[in-house]
Amino acid sequence: MPLAPGDQITAEELQLAARNHGMPLEALRHDVTPVGLHYLLIHYDIPVVDPGTYRLTIGDRAITLGELRAMERVTRPVTMECAGNGRALLQPRAVSQPWLLEAVGNAEWTGTPLKPLLEGVDCAEILFTGLDRGVEGGEPQQYERSLPLEVARSDDLLLAYELNGAPLPPQHGFPLRLLVPGWYGMTSVKWLTRISFLDRPHTGYQNATAYRLRETEDDEGTPVTRIEPRALMAPPGVPDFMTRRRHADAGRITIEGRAWSGWADITRVEVDTGDGWQEARLGEAHGWRAWSYDWDATPGEHVLACRAFDASGRGQPDVPPWNLGGYANNAVHRVPVTVAGST
Amino acid sequence: MPLAPGDQITAEELQLAARNHGMPLEALRHDVTPVGLHYLLIHYDIPVVDPGTYRLTIGDRAITLGELRAMERVTRPVTMECAGNGRALLQPRAVSQPWLLEAVGNAEWTGTPLKPLLEGVDCAEILFTGLDRGVEGGEPQQYERSLPLEVARSDDLLLAYELNGAPLPPQHGFPLRLLVPGWYGMTSVKWLTRISFLDRPHTGYQNATAYRLRETEDDEGTPVTRIEPRALMAPPGVPDFMTRRRHADAGRITIEGRAWSGWADITRVEVDTGDGWQEARLGEAHGWRAWSYDWDATPGEHVLACRAFDASGRGQPDVPPWNLGGYANNAVHRVPVTVAGST
Numbered sequence: 066m067p068l069a070p071g072d073q074i075t076a077e078e079l080q081l082a083a084r085n086h087g088m089p090l091e092a093l094r095h096d097v098t099p100v101g102l103h104y105l106l107i108h109y110d111i112p113v114v115d116p117g118t119y120r121l122t123i124g125d126r127a128i129t130l131g132e133l134r135a136m137e138r139v140t141r142p143v144t145m146e147c148a149g150n151g152r153a154l155l156q157p158r159a160v161s162q163p164w165l166l167e168a169v170g171n172a173e174w175t176g177t178p179l180k181p182l183l184e185g186v187d188c189a190e191i192l193f194t195g196l197d198r199g200v201e202g203g204e205p206q207q208y209e210r211s212l213p214l215e216v217a218r219s220d221d222l223l224l225a226y227e228l229n230g231a232p233l234p235p236q237h238g239f240p241l242r243l244l245v246p247g248w249y250g251m252t253s254v255k256w257l258t259r260i261s262f263l264d265r266p267h268t269g270y271q272n273a274t275a276y277r278l279r280e281t282e283d284d285e286g287t288p289v290t291r292i293e294p295r296a297l298m299a300p301p302g303v304p305d306f307m308t309r310r311r312h313a314d315a316g317r318i319t320i321e322g323r324a325w326s327g328w329a330d331i332t333r334v335e336v337d338t339g340d341g342w343q344e345a346r347l348g349e350a351h352g353w354r355a356w357s358y359d360w361d362a363t364p365g366e367h368v369l370a371c372r373a374f375d376a377s378g379r380g381q382p383d384v385p386p387w388n389l390g391g392y393a394n395n396a397v398h399r400v401p402v403t404v405a406g407s408t
Numbered sequence: 409m410p411l412a413p414g415d416q417i418t419a420e421e422l423q424l425a426a427r428n429h430g431m432p433l434e435a436l437r438h439d440v441t442p443v444g445l446h447y448l449l450i451h452y453d454i455p456v457v458d459p460g461t462y463r464l465t466i467g468d469r470a471i472t473l474g475e476l477r478a479m480e481r482v483t484r485p486v487t488m489e490c491a492g493n494g495r496a497l498l499q500p501r502a503v504s505q506p507w508l509l510e511a512v513g514n515a516e517w518t519g520t521p522l523k524p525l526l527e528g529v530d531c532a533e534i535l536f537t538g539l540d541r542g543v544e545g546g547e548p549q550q551y552e553r554s555l556p557l558e559v560a561r562s563d564d565l566l567l568a569y570e571l572n573g574a575p576l577p578p579q580h581g582f583p584l585r586l587l588v589p590g591w592y593g594m595t596s597v598k599w600l601t602r603i604s605f606l607d608r609p610h611t612g613y614q615n616a617t618a619y620r621l622r623e624t625e626d627d628e629g630t631p632v633t634r635i636e637p638r639a640l641m642a643p644p645g646v647p648d649f650m651t652r653r654r655h656a657d658a659g660r661i662t663i664e665g666r667a668w669s670g671w672a673d674i675t676r677v678e679v680d681t682g683d684g685w686q687e688a689r690l691g692e693a694h695g696w697r698a699w700s701y702d703w704d705a706t707p708g709e710h711v712l713a714c715r716a717f718d719a720s721g722r723g724q725p726d727v728p729p730w731n732l733g734g735y736a737n738n739a740v741h742r743v744p745v746t747v748a749g750s751t
Contacts, residue, residue: 073416079425079496080652083508086429091453092578099577101444102454108649110434111445153422161650165426201649234442235435306451306544307504309423 074153078163087167093299093323096171096351097142100229103170104250105236106147106162108208109199112256116240121224123182123260130240133224136177141223141246142352144171144325148249148276148289151385151394159391166297166398171323171352174244176225180218188262191217192269193243196256204270210254211267212245221246224257247291247327249393251276278388286388292327293395294381296334296356296373300400311402318360320345322371325353329376336360337370345371364406372397417496421506430510436642436666439514439694440485443572446513447593448579449490449505451551452542455599459583464567465602466525473583476567479520484566484589485695487514487668491592491619491632494728494737502734509640509741514666514695517587519568523561531605534560535612536586539599547613553597554610555588564589567600590634590670592736594619621731629731635670636738637724639677639699639716643743654745661703663688667716668696679703680713688714707749715740 074082085106092102120127147168152159154166162168183191194209223244226233233239238255245252251271267273272288279286299321302313320338322345324331334356335342348355360369372381385396417425428449435445463470490511495502497509526534537552566587569576576582581598588595594614610616615631622629642664645656663681665688667674677699678685691698703712715724728739 072419074418074422076415076417077650077652079417079422079506080508081650082422082425083430083506083510084432084652087426089427089450089454089579094456095578099579101446101448101577101579103444105444107432109647110643111432113437163422163426165423167426199646199649200653200655205646205655234444235438236432236442236444300453303542303548304452306542307420307424309420309427310543312543312548 072158074163075160078160081162085162087164088170090167090297091299093297094321096355097229098170098172100231100234103172103237104145104147104168106149106168106250107197107236108201109197111235112196113235114196114240114256119240121241121257121260124186124262130226133177133241134226137181138175139178139223140173140175141221142171142173143244143246144169144292144353145250145253146292146295146325148251148392149390151396152391154396155385155387155391155394159389161391169297173229174223174225175227175230176223176244178220179222179224179243180220182224183218186214186262188214189265190214190263190267192261192263192267193254193257194259194261195254196258202270202274206270208254208271209269210252210271211263211269212252249289249292249327251289275390276392277390278392280389282389284389289392292325293393294324294326294328294331294373294375294379295395295398296322296324296371296381297398298322298369298371298400300402301360301369302402311400313362313402313404315362315364315404315406318362320358320360320369322356323353324356324373326373326375326377326379328379331373332376333374335372339367342372362402362404364404367402367404369400369402370397415501417506418503421503424505428505430507431513433510433640434642436640437664439698440572441513441515443574443577446515446580447488447490447511449492449511449593450540450579451544452540454578455539456578457539457583457599462583464584464600467529467603467605473569476520476584477569480524481518482521482566483516483518484564484587485514485516486587486589487512487635487696488593488596489635489638489668491594491735492733494739495734497739498728498730498734498737502732504734512640516572517566517568518570518573519566519587521563522565522567522586523563525567526557526561529557529605531557532608533557533606533610535604535606535610536597536600537602537604538597539601545613545617549613551597551614552612553595553614554606554612555595592632592635592670594632618733619735620733621735623732625732627732632735635668636736637667637669637671637674637716637718637722638738638741639665639667639714639724640741641665641712641714641743643745644703644712645745654743656705656745656747658705658707658747658749661705663701663703663712665699665714666696667699669716669718669720669722671722672719674716675719676717678715682710685715705745705747707747710745710747712743712745713740
């Protein structure tokens with residue numbers, strides 16, 4: 066069970082779950098997540114933007130889409146994950162978008178590097194502002210988040226205008242979004258309208274109140290930044306519609322999944338089918354990294370588990386570290402499977 | 409509030425809500441729903457299909473995708489809605505995919521008409537079988553549903569291989585799905601693999617057990633068929649992240665929405681902003697039909713409502729008719745809005 070037995074979700078959480086969506090885990094079989102299966106977390110409403118009149122303001126410059134498209138063009142495979150992925154599995158549970166484990170996707174993003182546009186800029190932080198507006202924590206606001214100048218100037222940041230070879234769909238930030246590889250998704254501001262230069266750290270809601278690891282409301286906490294390592298498996302066998310319980314036949318089953326980390330390359334994935342942790346085969350990295358493991362499934366009830374390690378020495382805990390906002394829960398993925406006797 | 413205050417959703421319902429997804433209602437502003445915003449209800453897992461080896465079996469013929477693409481090619485705008493849309497708003501609530509109101513989309517589907525492929529066929533029903541497999545109601549099964557021969561032979565049914573001008577995404581039935589305009593979405597079998605001719609009515613799970621309007625478990629009930637009329641509005645103003653409460657400024661607000669019915673053309677949409685039902689302006693039909701209404705919003709708390717009528721005389725109830733499975737709830741859409749004074 067993904068939640069504790071008897072756990073219930075509130076009406077407000079359901080409203081969020083009905084509009085945001087995860088990537089069904091069988092889509093881990095796709096190396097590049099098809100449009101419409103990539104996760105989406107949208108704080109307010111999806112804006113409708115006219116690309117003809119759209120301008121990106123950078124400091125005191127106003128740049129058209131055509132000008133951005135005429136600049137250096139780069140395509141990168143990037144795994145993006147929501148900072149709240151796994152939130153609904155924490156106890157007690159932070160009340161917000163109730164993600165189980167599906168808030169991830171791996172896409173090919175095309176755009177122009179941000180770095181050349183920041184040449185000569187000298188400031189403490191760069192602020193990225195989207196067109197989406199709403200009320201959050203009692204504060205009316207446009208969605209915006211800042212990055213320290215040295216992070217914003219990294220080589221791998223993009224101003225992205227294409228997803229999987231086509232213009233961004235509205236829900237992914239059309240016509241332009243920031244893309245910060247390796248950081249949780251809230252950093253990659255969608256419907257980007259303005260880039261501002263700040264002399265001191267930004268104190269807006271999405272930096273100073275939300276997206277912080279804290280133990281209590283009074284705790285200032287630390288910012289949520291890069292993606293913790295995680296391996297997920299495409300659940301083997303077939304599901305029960307209602308319970309999503311997996312049913313498989315006895316025999317050789319190749320378990321497949323993907324692993325990623327925002328801190329460093331994935332170096333190892335392990336699988337436990339009931340006899341302790343064993344090393345999985347790794348594929349090439351393309352954003353995330355494919356892995357597989359051959360399991361000789363015997364009749365009965367099983368719990369399969371997988372976990373990833375990266376080159377920074379980070380791994381995945383058995384028991385998730387709790388925090389007030391329900392962020393960065395990268396506890397080990399476990400999948401119960403019922404195996405029928407072979408006939 | 410979408411649910412009764414204090415209402416809670418179970419862990420199993422959340423699992424379904426995390427993998428199926430609705431169309432955020434602000435996307436009603438798009439006449440053609442962008443890929444990734446159209447609703448999705450997937451009973452089991454999304455299959456991965458190799459289009460090169462794919463064959464559609466019709467009776468004793470096996471047809472390749474290339475052969476299907478060489479047949480007559482037709483594009484139709486079609487509004488598709490899940491039979492369970494509105495389920496979570498019923499009380500007591502059927503436990504299944506807990507849709508609020510987002511289970512809809514309007515797409516341009518391209519394929520070849522089914523009718524010529526049924527020429528000379530003489531039988532009671534046609535059975536459409538998908539590649540997706542799972543367990544439901546305790547029964548292992550492939551997803552399949554039948555239609556009476558006379559319905560299957562209607563002019564408007566397609567074997568669809570494109571959505572909005574591109575090959576079907578995996579989650580919409582790649583490489584081929586049935587498309588039955590005007591019927592609830594469960595009829596349009598995805599990942600279509602076989603079309604069979606039946607001498608008597610099909611008694612499989614998805615026809616005889618699921619998708620029936622019944623009052624009790626013992627009630628045989630009647631089949632869910634065509635889409636009941638409905639108007640939905642793009643909620644005005646901006647949302648609160650957590651409660652989704654709408655906030656708008658006083659002044660003239662044009663309320664926009666779409667209306668559709670599977671029984672007949674939409675002839676009238678009405679809006680109530682607090683002074684009784686008033687007629688909205690109608691646009692041209694393109695699948696669904698756009699409508700709009702100018703509202704002079706005054707400071708305070710308001711509840712906006714909309715409802716549609718079609719040429720068959722059908723409309724929308726204030727109080728939804730209850731049934732065990734939570735199907736076809738087309739009760740009037742109501743949106744609470746807080747209007748601030750103009751500054």
